[in-house]
Amino acid sequence: MGLGNPGKKYEVSRHNAGFIVVDELVRQAGADWRDEMSRFEALSAKTVIGGEDCLVIKPQAFMNVSGRSVQKAAAYFKIPVTDIVVLYDDIDVPAGKVKVRTAGGHGGHNGVRSIIECMGSADFPRVKLGVGKPLEATFQVAMADWVLAPLGAQELENMRSVMTAEALLRLKNLFQGSRAAGSGN
Numbered sequence: 001m002g003l004g005n006p007g008k009k010y011e012v013s014r015h016n017a018g019f020i021v022v023d024e025l026v027r028q029a030g031a032d033w034r035d036e037m038s039r040f041e042a043l044s045a046k047t048v049i050g051g052e053d054c055l056v057i058k059p060q061a062f063m064n065v066s067g068r069s070v071q072k073a074a075a076y077f078k079i080p081v082t083d084i085v086v087l088y089d090d091i092d093v094p095a096g097k098v099k100v101r102t103a104g105g106h107g108g109h110n111g112v113r114s115i116i117e118c119m120g121s122a123d124f125p126r127v128k129l130g131v132g133k134p135l136e137a138t139f140q141v142a143m144a145d146w147v148l149a150p151l152g153a154q155e156l157e158n159m160r161s162v163m164t165a166e167a168l169l170r171l172k173n174l175f176q177g178s179r180a181a182g183s184g185n
Helices: 014-028 067-077 110-119 140-148 153-182
Strands: 034-036 042-049 052-059 086-090 098-101 126-130
Touching: 014 042, 014 052, 014 086, 014 126, 014 140, 014 153, 042 067, 052 067, 067 110, 086 110, 098 153, 126 153
Parallel strands: 086 126
Antiparallel strands: 034 042, 042 052, 098 126
16 A cells, blocks of 8 residues: 555655555556556555565545545455555655554554554554655644655655665565464464
């Protein structure tokens, strides 16, 4: 699951880091997006990522209600919440860095909050894509302006190349850990 906001206005914003990275992962895998608006309110792609068969979802509802798409896709495909991996922007991770958490709270991220509310659980892995914070941000409004502003050309290129490669490595590690846990090792 890549999180972002639909539409041209937000296409290359920091808040769309999840969309940008999953777009690149799907492109690298040679897969195509399918319109699943009537079923999941999302775009979807079936592909192999990190050696695992994956259903990749991009909700086409706004971030604060993106959990609806996750819930609908998970119910339809009978995917347990622990098998859902969410990629999203995180202001508390330095720009250009990638971190993983296997579960936890929403950390103030409205997309993650929506998923937790809709799924009734916070027990899903997350790949946090660092977008950092502006030095002068002191109010929530300033932070919203920061994450919704367009990325600079270098930031966007870094997200599509370096951060996507790091996210892929982290996903492979998550998948290997899931296989080991599932086999009793």
